[in-house]
Amino acid sequence: MTHRILKAGMVLAGAALLAAPIQAKTLVYCSEGSPEGFYPALFTAGTTFDASSRPIYNRLTEFERGTTKVVPGLAESWTVSEDGQTFTFKLRRGVKWHENRNFKPTRDFNADDVIFTFERQWKPEHPFHKVSAGKYPYFDNMDMPKLLKSVRKTDDYTVVFELNAPEAPFVANMAMDFASIGSAEYAAAMMKAGTPEKFDLEPIGTGSFYLASYQKDAVIRYKAHPAHFRGKAKIDDLVYAITPDASVRYAKLKAGECHVMPYPNPADLEAMRKDPNINLMSQEGLNIGYWAFNTEKKPFTDKRVRQAMNYAVNKQAIIDAVFLGSGKAAKNPIPPIMWSYNDDVKDYPYDQAKAKALLAEAGFPNGFETDLWAMPVQRPYNPNAKRMAEIIQADLAKVGVKANIVTYEWAEYLKRARAGEHQTLLLGWTGDNGDPDNFLNVLLGCAAAVRSASRWCYKPYDDLMQQARKIPDVSKRTELYKQAQVIFKEEAPWYTVAHSVVYKPVRKEVIDFKISPFGQHEFHGVDVK
């Protein structure tokens, strides 16, 4: 008898356990670290953006999930003036803010929120500027303080930005994390309550999820915002299980303790591919790894020497040995997924005879000695710079060039590189806003030459950059950038190495997850079976 009761009890308990997951759909993401905070404009790390701007906030314009295409966000539409200096955004109506125990919104999103967001970062006298130690690194990095002339509203749903100079990528910049729109009403309420920093720590946004709780270094919990303007997310609960070690993340994914994990160990990829429960997604990243020549230092002042370097090194060997196949050989400074990529450009083939001939022509028949800087850290665009440098070193030796590998601690490396102490150096870049200007001009334009890796300033190239910045029309800009890529290849300030491929292992029950070219993780529109 007792046995029967026990059995019946167990069956009931079992049924209850099975029934539990149906109540709420939960997606668990094994994130790689704790966010620095929850107000994106204060920070620069991707980990922070994944936990703040992406789930919690919206921006005037946004990137379509999984692409670099700019689509309407909190702004329904926008227009650009003839001179490319005035941008008018028409705002979406009826957008609801989140609420929490400190704050119940009394109004929908409107132009005041946009003005608050930008003035806080821009104007030192703004009451919120100094809150939370008040540093806005991305806003500064994108040169916004110099660029902005005024931000004003013409009515509650129209905001006008006036710039000091034409800036075609401005619309894409508005889709970046630092431009996430916060609530002016919440800010005022927190200021009045004497706890302005709560604005940054207990965020209120318009995004698909609101923050339910956060335990540092352990877990972040979000719940779907029922009144989101794109409709409620398909999952009810979103949980970030903070798991810094890549092997442990993989173990958790295998054990079903999380659905999605970022940054797998390259060595685990093979096993992931074979796992029937895991869908190993991949996409070329929005990045470039390069080997730059300091064009201010001899012998790299001579174009022929730079070209010779391009002929001398076997790119495929690097892709195989360093990227273990998870990289795509690069011929342009921008990745193929970016608009204006010029596929007609021909890369220098691996041809050591040609390299020797060019060196002889430049007056170095017996080669020369140079340094070759290799980064001490793993980066998305270069998994192993030391190994890469060794391969380059061996290839150079064959054409008579003796390269000495140099490395420093990461911060020191960047500092010395910016000061131009190197002759040649390995570095790379990951895109911010999906605009070619963010690679071609930011890394290679004359304005950047004082600190860039190649310190290259070439007028015909720079003219194209300046011209393209002023035109809002994408097809015209595409033409200019395509020409610029041809000039770049001919002048060879870099040896373009590779665009790395980004891998995302996702459990089979996850539906419609998309890899962001910006390396971020977004869960609106994602479902679980």
Next chain:
Amino acid sequence: MLRFLLTRLSLIIPTFIGVTLLTFAMIRLIPGDPILLMAGERGIDDARYAQLKAELGLDKPIIIQYAHYLNDMAHGNFGKSIITREPVFKEFLELFPATIELSMTAIMIAVLIGLPAGIIAAVRRNSVFDHAVMGFSLTGYSMPIFWWGLLLILLFSVNLGWTPVSGRMAVLYFVEPVTGFVLIDAWLAGDWKAFQSALRHLILPAIVLGTVPLAIIARMTRSSMLEVLNEDYIRTARAKGLAPPRVIGLHALRNALIPVITVIGLAVGGLLGGAILTETIFSWPGVGKWLIEAIRRRDYPVVQGGVLLSATIVMIVNLGVDVLYGLINPRIRKGR
């Protein structure tokens, strides 16, 4: 006893100064600049760099920086993290319960298994059991924690599916943090399933962290017991015709425990070191993982404040052990 306590307390001040000096100097000796590390490839312009440096007080001569730091410490101000801008003390308090929960469980496992194993090994000297215990403890002592942790995860979590891989509690459960100790909070909330989940999450990391102290305690108990068992008073006790369990349990063990307690006290200090690795492997949100991250990012205030706070805890534990030691051993208490 009072004099004994005062002597011990007076030693704390120089130890404190030593710790501040060491952490302050060490973190600055590692190359790397927190501002440049934050900026990364994007870089930062010189004016802004100088401004940030000044705001963080890093532009002043190193001696002045140290003086400021000591002054702040003396006023109980541990500074704010460069990265999160939250007060270091607040972050420490938030994370410390997790470390305590893990360390206490680890030390409990170590004592509950190590002590009896050592006693039995001593009583049955040269038996198979003795050799087995000594063999295991040598292995345990020599085991790299990182490797051992991953090995256990692979076996018990991935292959057998008995224990969860990492974290403090399954994400399905949520208990309002009251004490910060998940086990206690789940119990207070009356959430039995959450409690079970928390317990299951605790097992592997506690075993991993407890392995080294367990080995040390077992070995120490054994050798100390062997020494005591040869003493005259044990022979006398036996000659009186006392039952063997009484001889071992009362007469031998009490005396053998004195060095063992010292070892346990020392192990608590070691646990904080071990916790750094264990917490990293098991994504355990404690102080160890926090400090590692702070070192990586050159978050000076967190490293300085975090190490000092951890050192304080170790000092308090050691003081407690010394007092306990004095209580057990009158020779020490009376200063003879």
